[in-house]
Amino acid sequence: MPVFPMPRAKRFKVDRLEMYLEDQVQGSGPTPLDDTLTSLHWLQDFSILSSDPEWPSGPGCPSSQEQLFLRRLGNDSPSSLAVGDTAAPGMAQYLGSDSTVGPHPRIQEQPIPLVEVVYKTDPKVKPPCSHASLICMAMQASKQPKVTVSTIFKWITENFCYYKHAEPSWKNSIRQTLSRNKCFRKVPKQKDEPSKGGFWQIDSEYADMFVNGIFKGRTRTLRRNNGFQGYQDTARTSANEDVSPEQKPLLSKNNRRTTRSTKTPLLATKPDSMRVDILAAALEEVLGGDCSTLEDSDLNAALRSLECEMEGMQEPIGELGRWWGDVMNQQLSYGYMDLCVTTMDGTGNVAELQTPQHYLYQHQDHLNESSVSGEGAEVKVDTVTVPPTLDPGFGLSEGFFTATCDHPPPPTLTVL
DNA sequence: CGTTGTTTATTGTTGA
DNA sequence: TCAACAATAAACAACG
Numbered sequence: 001m002p003v004f005p006m007p008r009a010k011r012f013k014v015d016r017l018e019m020y021l022e023d024q025v026q027g028s029g030p031t032p033l034d035d036t037l038t039s040l041h042w043l044q045d046f047s048i049l050s051s052d053p054e055w056p057s058g059p060g061c062p063s064s065q066e067q068l069f070l071r072r073l074g075n076d077s078p079s080s081l082a083v084g085d086t087a088a089p090g091m092a093q094y095l096g097s098d099s100t101v102g103p104h105p106r107i108q109e110q111p112i113p114l115v116e117v118v119y120k121t122d123p124k125v126k127p128p129c130s131h132a133s134l135i136c137m138a139m140q141a142s143k144q145p146k147v148t149v150s151t152i153f154k155w156i157t158e159n160f161c162y163y164k165h166a167e168p169s170w171k172n173s174i175r176q177t178l179s180r181n182k183c184f185r186k187v188p189k190q191k192d193e194p195s196k197g198g199f200w201q202i203d204s205e206y207a208d209m210f211v212n213g214i215f216k217g218r219t220r221t222l223r224r225n226n227g228f229q230g231y232q233d234t235a236r237t238s239a240n241e242d243v244s245p246e247q248k249p250l251l252s253k254n255n256r257r258t259t260r261s262t263k264t265p266l267l268a269t270k271p272d273s274m275r276v277d278i279l280a281a282a283l284e285e286v287l288g289g290d291c292s293t294l295e296d297s298d299l300n301a302a303l304r305s306l307e308c309e310m311e312g313m314q315e316p317i318g319e320l321g322r323w324w325g326d327v328m329n330q331q332l333s334y335g336y337m338d339l340c341v342t343t344m345d346g347t348g349n350v351a352e353l354q355t356p357q358h359y360l361y362q363h364q365d366h367l368n369e370s371s372v373s374g375e376g377a378e379v380k381v382d383t384v385t386v387p388p389t390l391d392p393g394f395g396l397s398e399g400f401f402t403a404t405c406d407h408p409p410p411p412t413l414t415v416l
Numbered sequence: 417c418g419t420t421g422t423t424t425a426t427t428g429t430t431g432a
Numbered sequence: 433t434c435a436a437c438a439a440t441a442a443a444c445a446a447c448g
Contacts (some may be wrong), residue, residue: 149421172441173440175422177438177439350448
């Protein structure tokens with residue numbers, strides 16, 4: 001049973017609100033909710049979703065962040081207006097504003113500002129995927145059998161605003177990844193090909209290391225031979241201090257730095273939002289974000305995942321992200337929203353979610369109260385009924401997840 | 417000279 | 433806790 005220490009919850013909540021307000025002041029905050037910014041048409045040509053929604057678990061598999069990220073990429077988000085599609089750009093979005101299907105009466109309705117994560121337009125949001133994944137995506141997006149490094153750079157900067165404004169050292173990392181990772185193969189340039197450098201492509205032998213563009217390989221993917229030593233933890237195994245100067249010529253010769261400056265503060269400073277993504281991924285499955293997984297068994301798995309991830313979270317659910325279902329025109333499409341804060345108190349209140357739009361909660365007041373009292377909060381997912389029945393023919397089209405929905409019954413999620 | 421590609425070192429993260 | 437991996441930084445050579 002996950003227990004969230006409330007003082008930390010309070011602190012987290014305050015931090016998130018400050019971040020939100022800061023973003024608003026700086027003009028980079030809640031992105032105007034128009035399709036140009038919220039939709040992921042930019043990845044329209046990017047086929048990434050597999051028909052198998054389940055990723056393998058364990059080492060060598062995409063992280064939860066990457067999985068969620070992948071889902072985001074794989075789902076068009078024209079319906080990123082969270083509730084009712086009524087807000088004009090710039091307007092605050094509030095959860096629970098749909099008067100037709102209100103939240104459970106025992107849930108206190110609270111306005112919850114929404115903050116979007118838009119990788120293409122927000123320079124502060126670093127995509128939670130590895131460089132190998134970025135390379136793979138760029139390669140797939142190019143639709144060419146081989147691409148140049150500059151093409152990869154161009155695609156990344158065009159599609160991830162973070163890298164457009166980041167220190168150029170990331171390019172070095174990309175090049176290094178290309179060189180070191182044997183999943184990528186260098187293709188010599190022909191004489192009549194003008195560009196500098198060679199081409200790169202995904203080695204067919206290792207193509208299965210990429211699941212929908214997300215690199216899932218780890219242990220067996222590195223060029224450990226061929227003189228490459230980069231991934232050997234020489235610094236730890238030999239502790240460097242114990243290594244003679246002859247054994248560490250670069251250190252002695254160049255007097256390299258001994259401390260590492262983190263120039264990518266985003267991940268370092270926003271771990272909470274990232275971790276919340278994990279929960280979002282689970283909730284997404286529970287509530288229909290990824291309807292392809294909503295069979296009973298998978299639902300249970302999703303719930304277990306949810307419980308598991310929440311147990312792993314030291315912080316409360318400071319922010320929840322999910323794909324909102326849009327049942328318009330019997331099409332399910334999804335847009336991502338980050339929701340600010342909520343958690344459950346330990347009062348035994350039951351929150352029954354009646355639609356995908358009415359999602360978990362609302363207990364900011366309880367959060368505050370608990371914060372004062374220092375009591376822990378417990379969250380228990382009790383019962384769930386399966387959300388929309390999907391046409392088994394739902395499928396993938398140009399990398400987008402669409403699902404026909406003949407009769408979308410209201411999903412219910414009871415939270416104790 | 418800028419780009420490309422390789423290599424080494426260091427530090428942070430993650431999973432067993 | 434530790435090993436493996438990812439990310440970052442830097443140096444350097446080759447090339448156009």
